[in-house]
Amino acid sequence: MKAFELVSPRSVGDAVALLAGKPGAGVLAGGTDLLGLQKDRVQGPSLPLPGVLVNLKRVPALRGIVKEGERIVLGALTTLSQLADDPLLRSRFTAVAEAAAEVGSPQLRNMGTLGGHLCQRPRCAYFRHRQFVCLKKGGDRCHAAEGEHRYYHAIFRGGPCHMVHPSDLAPALQAFDATVRVAGPPGERELPLARFFRHPEEDPLREVALDPGELVTAVLLPEPPPGTCSAFTKARVRQGWQFALASVAVAITLEQGECRQARVILGGVAPTPYRAAGAETVLEGVQPDERVLARAADAAVEAARPLRDNAYKIDLTRGLVRQALGRALGVPPGQVGLAGPWSGDV
Amino acid sequence: MPRMVELEVDGQTYKVEPAEAALKEAGKQGLEPWGEALAVVGSAVPRRRGAEHVTGQARYSSDVQLPGMLHARLLLSPHAHARVRRIDASRALALPGVRAVLTCLNTDAAWDEERRLFDHTLRYAGQEVAAVAAADEEAAEEALELVDVEYEVLPAVLDPQAALMADAPQVRGEGNLYGGKPQVYRRGDVQRGLASAEVVHTQVYRTSIQHHACLEVHGCVASWDAAGLTVWDSTQGVHLVREELASRLKVPATKVRVVAEQTGGGFGSKNGIGPYHLVAVLLARQTGRPVRLFMPRAQEFIASHHRPATQHELTGGVMRDGRLMALVHRIIGQAGAYAENAELAAGAYGATAELYRCPNVLMEAWIVHTHTQSPGACRGPVGTEVHLALEQFIDELAEQLAMDPLAFRVRNYVRADQTRRRPYSSKALDRCYEAGARGLGWRWPQDPGHGRVRRGLGMSSIIWHGVQSEPSQAVATLYADGSLQLTLGLALIGTGSETALVQVAAEELGVSPDQVSLIIGDTRGTPYSIDSSYGSRTLALVGPAVRAAAAEVKRQLLARVARGLGAEPEALRLEAGQIVVRARLEPPMSVAEACRQFVSAPLMATGRRSRNPRGYAHESFGAHFVEVEVDTETGAVRVLRAICAHDSGRIINRLLAESQVQGGFVQASGPALCEEPWLDPATGLQLNANLHDYAVPTALDVPDEVQALLIELPDLGNSIGAKGLGEPPHVGAGAAIANAVAHALGLRIREYPLTRARVLEALRSAREAPGAREGQASHEGI
């Protein structure tokens, strides 16, 4: 690995000041993504390898899960294990805890932090390969468009870069209308998670809307309306230690058996977490039964525009949407011939 | 001339040598086959020093650090085909810490007859362009970026089908078909066989590249001193590495010492030397310092070579009653850019010619050159690919006849090797079928269910070539305190065969395995036990030599005891660890007591393996039975249970044998289900040359049950009765899984791995096929 300078501020203010004073410096949290990029020398004309890393691990204010009025505040240094194990998240924000538990491996969840997770770089193998100077590194084309794109590339809204956002947590957090809190030289600001992620059309070089010198300090979750249930499902190449080929987070608010509000957010299928608005429309205002779920799943993938070799992801995503909805609504998996509206297995 | 006798098998008469005759030649006094009641052999002795491995204390060659040691790195070609137009290492050499840079300009050492170690012409992405030695890894890494190379990129052909086209770029300038023609095996007349068959069926299968993914990467530390060259190597065989280095460097073998205390995985990829050995040795000689060259993970995928991708076209002719009349098997294998290893791309031999009774067989292996790294041996080389295709095709032939695929296999059972016209020294495949079918609960027809999740059962037969006659030596030294030392010239590659070899010696001498210590993993002072541990041979090859050595020190000991007691040596017996003197009143005496009383200077013997009895074919057999679950909505395949029945002769160590079976099954389930390289179609560069994206199975992917059923039929071929077990479990697993998936889905995917992508695509085409009813598409090609 190329040598770098490591600085360890003790407060958010110092961290911001250090970043402002050292243009090109990198932010280091758990290091699970960043150090891999440094070791593999992932760099290009518009992507210099940082020579200075500002280590956030010594900033106590960034740790922990606390209540702040009506909102739950998840500090940027909260580890993915903490998110997966937190009783409040598990009961009230089930999809978030489930998504955290699906990330990588136990080792990664113990090291990886929420802030780093949201700011992780894409898994496109061309981006991460030394020999390819792709759009994200300042090159002039997306090698995946005509190349290898079976697994970690978009079927929705791809182009000019066809990567997908790799995060498992992002769809789950977005399903609960999360907000991101950011600190920078001018002070703090908050923005909805949905606007935190940037599409490559806007800027292929960055996936998140952080200005130079800014860092994520927390993610905030509003209390979900009563009657909200949620679930997260994910498909991967093998059982563990893999990013999503596709993932689905759903949060459904039921009132007397009728769906009042639905959130269906897809991960691993688009350059940003993808809100399947069509599926939400199908669900809202009706009593979800088996047929509704199937229609919602169809609607979720309606706008898909796959690349040459990843059309299977449409079927995959459809299946995952249906399974996520079934799980959130508490349909026993694999149950056949159940009385009531659930006749098929989910 | 040995006495030969007639043996009748399946109505044919063969001439064979009685097995005892060959055993009698072994050692000074000959060896009897072991009986049933054995004290140490067969028991589940835990692996020696196993705890060191799981607690991280085992020392590997990659752990070796020497004073003044330099670190080397390789610069590899980023192009599949290119010429080095200009190369300038001056900026790299100017970097502080850099001691040497080797390139085609300053190094003309040859690698083989075809190419130099650093050639001007590069014929695959990953071929060596330059090497750097520096004071630390960072400087070496940094220096690589400062070697300025100007490449003239030349047209490349990456795909074997394309390489066979008339206008394809020439890889080696003599046509892209290795040897100019396919390799052929022929028996009978397949045209006549097919014409006489009542049902003829053809299918095409594709298998993918598999990498070894060794935890310890390839590499070595090389150091020269007045005594010569010492190489600490991550290898499967210290003696083979020594031979190859000595012959390459034109120095006497005695001036080369190769050490491998432990090896962190080889699976066929660490036999003999690779270019990196020579690079390290040359850099060490040039700089006068020890040089360490271990691959970064991304380069490991090049250094290890790989199991090649293959294509198989199979045509079979059968009678309605299930008799197999003809098999035609055309294989296209990818040889890479050079002749080295080309014959590991594909071969016209093995299961198709041997596994089933079939009078007419034609096999053709088309070995095709492309601008890619050449293949290498990978656990069950060639055979694994052949089984993947053949064993699925056999299932499909059975389907054509609406016959139980297991019954179809039994219908065509054969007891003699049809290719060499010899009876097998032992074959218990029938018992494997029985035990495996019972263990899994095999049923036919199957009911995969109609819901989202379907279940299927699948099975596959296994045949794997065993040890033919090869020499092996082992040295045993019995000390006056009763401790025994075995000195063996082999490397510890992780199978635990050293533990089994200790059991063999302990059994013969009547001592406990704890009394035996080992000198192993070093060419210095060890006999030539094996060139390298490949081909599932180590135990069946070295075990008899160990037994002979132990038997000889036992003979010497008994002679001493007899002399001491004034008894006739013939009156002494060693039984259950006790020396008993016939017709005398002396109380039985343990070996340790006998040593203390009667041995002053240690007793020492070299044991030699006797040859195999003449006239037999030696093979290991097995049958895998698996149950899978497929989620038709998300394409997920999960192996629920695997029952792996193996005929590998006498089982010396049950625990280790079971581990081999479980490890082999799991390793093979990778390329069957999830594991594959991603190759950039434009450049041939591997995009996922890391252990994260190159998805070998993890602990979570291991089925809940992988059960080894070890059918013990001691083999006549050698004095310990063992046959090989390292590769067989890997050879059959993939086909069994694929057959189970096909039965679960009612349709067959003939391309591997069976990823979610392939499963979902297949289900979609079946749905969209005109007139297709789901679950009824079994004969449709996909």
Ligand SMILES: Cc1cc2nc3c(=O)[nH]c(=O)nc-3n(C[C@H](O)[C@H](O)[C@H](O)COP(=O)(O)OP(=O)(O)OC[C@H]3O[C@@H](n4cnc5c(N)ncnc54)[C@H](O)[C@@H]3O)c2cc1C
């Ligand atoms: C082998 C492997 C498997 C994985 N599998 C999965 C998976 O299955 N699903 C999944 O969703 N993810 C997966 N990940 C990604 C993993 O979730 C992230 O690597 C991890 O969460 C990043 O957290 P970190 O604290 O280690 O970040 P770091 O590596 O320290 O940082 C990551 C990036 O975020 C920036 N950063 C860090 N903190 C902040 C902050 N507070 N403000 C602004 N920028 C910041 C860094 O500068 C860097 O660019 C995997 C990663 C690996 C290496």
